[in-house]
Amino acid sequence: MNIRFEAELKNAVAAALQQLFNQSVRPESVVFQETKREFEGDVTLVVFPYAKPAGMAPEGCGNMLGEALLREKHLIARFNVVKGFLNLVIAPEFWWRYYRHLAHDIRTLFDPATNPFLSPPQKLMVEYSSPNTNKPLHLGHIRNNLLGYSVAAVLKAAGNDVVKVNLVNDRGIHICKSMLAWKKFGHGETPASTGLKGDHLVGKYYVIYDKKFKEQVEALVQDGVGKEEAEKQAPLTLEIQDMLRAWEAGDPETLALWKTMNGWVYDGFAVTYKNLGVDFDKMYYESETYLLGKKLVDEGLEKGVFFRKEDGSVWVDLTDVGLDQKVVLRADGTSVYITQDLGTAQLRFDEFAALSRLVYVVGNEQDYHFKVLKEIFRKMGRPWADGIYHLSYGMVDLPSGKMKSREGTVVDADDLIHEIVEEAEMATKALGKIDDFDNEEARQLYHDLGLGALKYFILKVDPKKRMLFNPAESIDLNGNTGPFIQYTYARIRSVLRKGATLQLNASEETMDYTMSAAERSLVKLLYTYPQVIADAANALSPSLVAAHVYDLAKAFNHFYHDHVIVDDQSPAISAFRLKLAGMVAETLKEGTRLLGINVPERM
């Protein structure tokens, strides 16, 4: 007998439709929805689509279907019809059977092999983070990193083989700006000499470059030079171009400086990544990949996908698919951004055989770019072109609007992490529940809680949507938040510790007992978990996991409020409730793990 009812119930509906109304529908096409809270039932069948061809009123149709399904005695206990909605009450024995199944080993709930909703496993790559090495990470990067990490975790939980990669933008004119400014105005400063985090030190010189450059332009404009011309003539413009040329020519002194300063940045990033809890299986550096792609340009020319203009530049014409003409190689033969991306995509599909999907976690400001990238590969006849997927997430706005570095409204990643952890510390100390923790334990807890709050806050929002972050109000620790879920976990662990003193054993679980509504709803939420994982993997949306984990925590607290779990007067019921609570805890832990959130034993 199947441990899940979906397939059986769908078959039963299809059979009943055939028998009652001579309608043939495929069982897979039958869909149930969760019954609304105000009606009795577990699942609901919308009968409108079947009533019409049957030439019946929806109510009558619903009643006839209900009667027919009632014959599945072991599955359906009773039903009711409201308008065109057939609400089915799943038999209590079913929930008991499912509970026992999970109680035997809760890990099966998280095992892709036993999840019937998943599509076949694939080899996937997720690219995320992809920072520039000229300034520290900010709030926008935080959303990117948290999303990329979580999406990869969800895809893995859905049974896929996932490679996490990071493509570091470590070269180019913008990198040279920090280098040049440091060289000219840095007086040999280092992270060690200043106590500054490496990425912040380099970012400081990026800002200095910009400032000095503007001063030079302004001076020229005062002398009557036009603005555009002034920008071209500015001494820094000439110097920076020299530096880029020197870098590309392999000038030892320039390369040495580049390595040193990038090293500082990587040390800084490593700290931020560690704090965020994100990691990568493979790093790509643009300094190593920026020359790739030129071969593809040649190939495209041969195939007639690209064409060369008189000045020597190479273009692709995408007007037939509603896009424009785009440059893929400059007149001087050097690469543009998309040339590199063509190269790295090809490289990855070459390196990882059987890679069926390459997911780019990149902001929606690059929607157009990725349309072009994908379309070029289509035109070049790459069979994997459709596997290129741009996970386009919305920008993070501040109450004042978009973050603007020039206006100093950028929310720095390290600052934000520091503040939220500090806030978690204050809230925890105010409650005074962990006074016996040593320093290290306490520090770890504050970190987990602060990051739990931050991660949940960001990941609960649908990736596609832009979101608003208000630094002044910061992040709540109550209500629909990470710490709420962490709290629920810690609360369960606490009950389990108490329960352990009772020395119950599982055989005392009873079947005579009728589950309360709250208990049944917990079992049902566990039952739904595999479906949620499948949905989240399909949609590449951790927010679905976040929502479910929240529902589960909420339902547990409701249950907790009006049930006594550990009661030495009724060992059988205690055993059942402890087991159930334990399963909820494990599911909270697993779900939050997919969001990159740690749950504490105590808080």
Next chain:
RNA sequence: GGUCCCGUAGCUCAACUGGAUAGAGCAUCUGCCUUCUAAGCAGACGGUUUCGCGUUCGAGUCGCGACGGGAUCACCA
């Protein structure tokens, strides 16, 4: 201007391929800690889903239009 995305309670967000009386949290107000963690629970208040027309048995969801917001249209990355 062309193309694309978005508009849901005062605020931040939900609502699976169109389904029932659009749900949570925050904020405001009420109750509940000498019993397993009150970062909790229960309740109240709060909506013409920006507006209009259309398709449908049924529209926050689909189509058209208006209004409002954003992104993008570089031999930048």
